[in-house]
Amino acid sequence: MTTQAFLTRSPLARLVRQVGIDTQYVLIGFPIGLLTVSLFMALFFTGLGTLIIWVGIPILIATLMTARGFAMLERARIGPVFGQRLPHPYYKKAAEGGFVRQALTTLGDGQSWLDMLHGMFRFIPSTISFSLVITWWAGAIGGLTVVLWDWSIPHPEDNTDLPELLGMGDGTATRLLFYFACGVFFLGTLYPVVRASALLEAWFARGLLSGVNELREQVAEANAARTVAQQQKAAAVSAEANALRRLERDIHDGPQQRLVRLAMDLGRAEQQFSTDPEAARATVAEALTQTRETLDELRALSRGIAPPILVDRGLQAALTALAGRSLVPVELDATLAERLEPTVESTAYFVVAEALTNVAKHSHANEVQVSVKRNATGLIVSIADDGVGGASVAKGHGLAGLDDRVRAAGGVLDVSSPAGGGTRLTAALPV
Template sequence: MPSVDGMTTTYAGATAAPAPARRFLRQLGVDTQYVLLGFPIGLITLVLCMTGFALGIGTVVIWIGVPIMVATLFMSRGFAVVERARIAPVLGREVTHPVYRTARTSGFWRRSMAPLGDGQAWLDMVHGIFRFIPSTIGFSFVITWWACAIGGLTYPLWDWTLPHPESNNELPELLGFDDNAFTRILFYVVIGLIFSATLYPVVRMAALLEAAFGYSLLNGVDRLRREVAQANAARDVAQEQRAAAVSAEAVALRKLERDIHDGPQQRLVRLAMDLGRAEQQFTTDPDAARATVAEALSQTRETLDELRALSRGIAPPILVDRGLRAALTALAGRCTIPVDLDAPPLDRLDPSIESTAYFVVAEALTNVAKHSHATEVQVSVQRNDTGLLVTVADDGVGGASLAKGHGLAGLDDRVRAAGGVLAVVSADGEGTRLTAALPI
């Protein structure tokens, strides 16, 4: 049945899934009626399209031919719409209705003349003129095979109605068979069985010949356009993902540089100063030197802790060794706000997808701890047929945004770089719900 999707109308073929025998008979019936109806329709379209085309060309010098040609193109479009609906069950697939060219202005004459500049409209007329060729070929084969199959199998029922004079040179006699009723009937029944056995492939090939001819003219250009549009869309998505990856990498590097500068680097500078002071104190005040060294050791431990925290943000070992669920469990345990984690056991995913999912939860929990004033966080990780769904929801003050300049902009870039989509619902005073859909 027709269905509208954007700018295209789709004619769907058979959707039921009957038993093999029923499907076989149904396809045979579909192909037979398609070819048998195609022959008279082909005759009608040949006469009408040829007449309209000839009149249009012949009277174009006095301008009468222009509206005649437009009317012929519109008529061809109508026959094309009918043919697309007939082709779908034969090919067993969707046959799209192409978008015809329309005038961008609102003038009546410009809109009326639009088909003259539409390539698909001319292809519809070409199909209306030349479809008679495959229709005639297919009709001849289908009529012949059905007639021979039915006539041969039913020959015993009507043999008695035919005259059989002794001098009649029938086909069995020409082939060397005896001229008696039993041999004659058996011969024609065998002929009927042969044509019945080959009926389906012959009818199927005849229908496919006519349907393929129609599909190539009525949908070939549209299919090529859609393939080009899909290729362009895929290219645009790839470019967006590449740009998002570059942006996410730049943000991650700036954040790492800032964290190192504000944390471990400052501590290492202080550590160097403390050790230098301790070196000078060893000769004058050993007790003060030991205190300075003890403080330096404390600074060293704190620096190591910060470096470990930074390394966990880049690529935590537990994620690599034990998978996403274990890494998220450890992440939830370190959060300063109670976390309700719903993460069932998962098979190992692509490392980039696992890393992105971990980064989404880690960044979201960090933002919750810093800005949300929430009392509880719910983290859910679910896998379905299409991908991985990661959700982080809190009961904080809300107000989060994916706009540039906000903390989640870099997270959005990272998710898009992995081919996913990030959505945030964060009304003021109603908490924040962050959802990331990642492909697998």
């Protein structure tokens, strides 16, 4: 195993690396904390005391801007401790105006005051963390190397009889063993102590320097998620309503009309049996034809809702059958190794079916290319034709309902259809 692979894979190596990161964070943070507390205390109270003669305003602005610089440095230092980069928070800016307007806006920026507050009080966790880290490192190194330096320190107690009275034998050997045992203890507890010390200082800094911004981002993400959920709900309701209206229209225009005619034909045949049997047979034969055509239309409608082949054999087989029934030649590329969620398969099938229907009705295309591929984020469905173009997802157009269906499933629909340049419809569905 190479050195790089060892540092990447070995738990012990990662532990040692983290101890080094935490140690340097605490050791460097202590002098920075002493500098900032003395600097910001002096500047802040000087500016506060001279506000009455207006000199304090530029002093306070300079204090806040200096605190912002130290805060940026601290955010960069915190990143390795947490193993992630902290985002840059939002600072208030004037909508317009020059340097003076921008500088005065700093006085009303809450994050800038939090930066200064951190600079003034960071020495408290820094001092605690620094004391613990120095103590544990000194105890570990000193205890484990006691044999290298113990000889240089005078030990008057070695001339006494105390070790013999306590039954410990030679005083030097006992002392060395005790110091070495202390070194083992400090080394064994070095990682948790150093890690806790670094986290104490880092969490204090994170709470003041990025906590408000992180809370603001969480609220924004929650609002965005709520908005998306509301949009998906509205799209699902709209898609369901469109599907029901379409189904009602198709049944009314097709099977219902044929069933009405079938009833009339059977009634006429009943009257003809006693007077003209041959005409009655002809009427019954025509009624049988109407029955078969009605069944075919009902099967076609059922395929548009939930085709049995999709439920039984999956999306790839259903798309293959759909391409075979298309009036326009279809080049299908849909190799799926496994079954997907029923909602995803149904939506993908509906996208392809609706797109092929629109191609047959409006595009005057000679060929259609259908591609369905699975990637790391979801399912990508693409339908492209060489027709006249001009398709749109705007309300009132044929693809508006399709867009609602895709958004209801949490996906995104994109349509590129320049006039005379064909149409490419792409749906991205989450899996």
